[in-house]
Amino acid sequence: MYRINANYGKLPGSYLFSTIAKKVAEFEKQNPDRKVIRLGIGDVTQPIAPSIISAMHTAVDEMGLAETFHGYAPDLGYSFLREAIAESDYRQRGADISPDEIFVSDGAKSDSGNIQELFSADCKIAVTDPVYPVYVDSNVMAGRCGDYDAASGKWSDLLYLPTTADNNFVPELPDRECDVIYLCLPNNPTGTTLTRDQLQKWVDFANEKGCLIIYDGAYEAYISEEDVPHTIYECNGAKNCAIEIKSFSKNAGFTGVRLGYTVVPKELKCEGVSLHDMWARRHGTKFNGAPYIIQRAGEAVYSAQGKKELKEQVAYYMENARLIREGLTGMGYDCYGGVNAPYIWMKTPDNMTSWDFFDRLLEGAGVVGTPGSGFGPSGEGYFRLTAFGQRSNTEAAIEAIRKM
């Protein structure tokens, strides 16, 4: 009799956003005449920029002609895209990353979930808390997190690095042994980030202790402040201790287009074994490349016209972020983030739990956000709102909260 991977059974309940969807559906059923505004899940609302649409049409036409048809893509991505990424996202920022250190994928969620396969089952994992659930759940499935304690909301073998208003959202370096550290900066869900000097301390720590950093830079395009790094490879020594994962979902609205990439520097070795070679083998064995049409869309992101259009798109969302942040602050709420990231992380009023505030906001204002506790134990007492809505909805949400 075959046996299942018992680690799956350790995962508690349903995924955060499924629970929210169910609660909202129930509310809408009971209040058919109430308008509901969704500022919960981090999905974009602006259409794909014109120059990208044009590039996709061209690529679709190519696929329809024998002379220009493209079959299997190169395992690790087309050169035209890898070169554009290396040039714009790295060399122009002074980070020495070459095209063949870039692995094109179908999205940062896949890469975030799959990257842990490279590590031994007994590696100790550290995450900032609150955190994007994929890092934790994918390691639970691989048996690295021990058991879940419902009372504390914690996994027995996972090292939590609290990141809250108490430490000004600058987590302390780990004080216990750990092997693999996940950092998402600018951060989902808190919307806060670290300066270059602060991140350098993490890189130095990792090199000193022999840790590996998985650096998720999905929200990089939203950075507005000068001293915030756009890639971990701006830090000295990062190529010896860090893998960086990037997304096209938030800078170019590709949540439904699906494209991402991961950088594994050639210098990155563990006892002589190249992680670059391991990830290449993983890609070659369990993945068959991102669609040609989508990789051409990715290339257009880096064209002069594409960059111009996307700068406007990011500015649109960041104006939403400003409206939410200033609106809520003006009402007396404590708000964080929203300056270098499209998320506003607010303290719940009156020491309400995150889920109680979720209910109050839904019932009182018809606004859907995300309970902070869904991102980890240190998220309790916080609440996330996203700036990815349409302007009119965002304004209406703030107005409804004001009247609540």
Add this chain to the structure above:
Amino acid sequence: MYRINANYGKLPGSYLFSTIAKKVAEFEKQNPDRKVIRLGIGDVTQPIAPSIISAMHTAVDEMGLAETFHGYAPDLGYSFLREAIAESDYRQRGADISPDEIFVSDGAKSDSGNIQELFSADCKIAVTDPVYPVYVDSNVMAGRCGDYDAASGKWSDLLYLPTTADNNFVPELPDRECDVIYLCLPNNPTGTTLTRDQLQKWVDFANEKGCLIIYDGAYEAYISEEDVPHTIYECNGAKNCAIEIKSFSKNAGFTGVRLGYTVVPKELKCEGVSLHDMWARRHGTKFNGAPYIIQRAGEAVYSAQGKKELKEQVAYYMENARLIREGLTGMGYDCYGGVNAPYIWMKTPDNMTSWDFFDRLLEGAGVVGTPGSGFGPSGEGYFRLTAFGQRSNTEAAIEAIRKM
């Protein structure tokens, strides 16, 4: 100090097709005036059918307008595609599979590689031999195959089920304990298949012994004979013991478009745990859906016009298969497959090894095929040619082999 997954280090050498590519590049460098015809890797050459191109243009336009823009897709795939699949690939064949048992993905290679995550690390794996390398390599990476013995070309903990001319390409049922059995029918690389009655024996065996069958039906569109099943769910009891993986790469030429799906029936349970729920959790955690544009392309595959166009495309490749099979048979080679699959599996002449014949064919005729030994120890002494080339190249290849 973090530690790597040591199983990766057990994988021998490079991927089969990388080795071939290097040999061909070397030959071309030394013989710049010789024409090389590639009938090696199973990549298609015909452009995407007009009705699918048209559907993708429409979907691209939708993505460019706020009113019709699509962000994150439903985790498990859009209903329009899941319903089309359930209707055409299952209900119309008398197989009772519902849309919510279908999980849309970015391709059968990903699903084939990832599906093993659902099983415990100590499950014993069985594969037919020769076999698509992904099944083996993905289980090696998870530590299920033991160690590799270069002399025999075998993994110590893997159960091999020889499938050769000696048993008329009908493998014997396992005579030792095993838990998970991979079957690819019609088969890559042998191009042979089983009848419905023969497959029913495997389903009965799996239900009796408590085994799970991973059924790869990537080449289903090439079936021409009446008594060959188009899905394992045509067999009684298969919903209690089988997961089916399907590709759009070979029936619709999507090798560079990327789309596939996996069926996990709701009945399929292991000691009360639903594998459907487990795969849903895996999808929800480590995958973010196939692109909207590509799912619309998949829907067009099932339209009346799409079906008509693709029937012609499959017929084109099957005429190539006939030309190769009859051409080689006429020259005195022993050939198999090519009737229900786009692969011709030939015995090497004069007891040559697969790689020796690879060299002779490349040097003597400028034709690239795939050495059978690359697919497993029982592939030694065989050679694979694909029918996915262009007609003129296929004809030229046969002519060059004739003159060799």
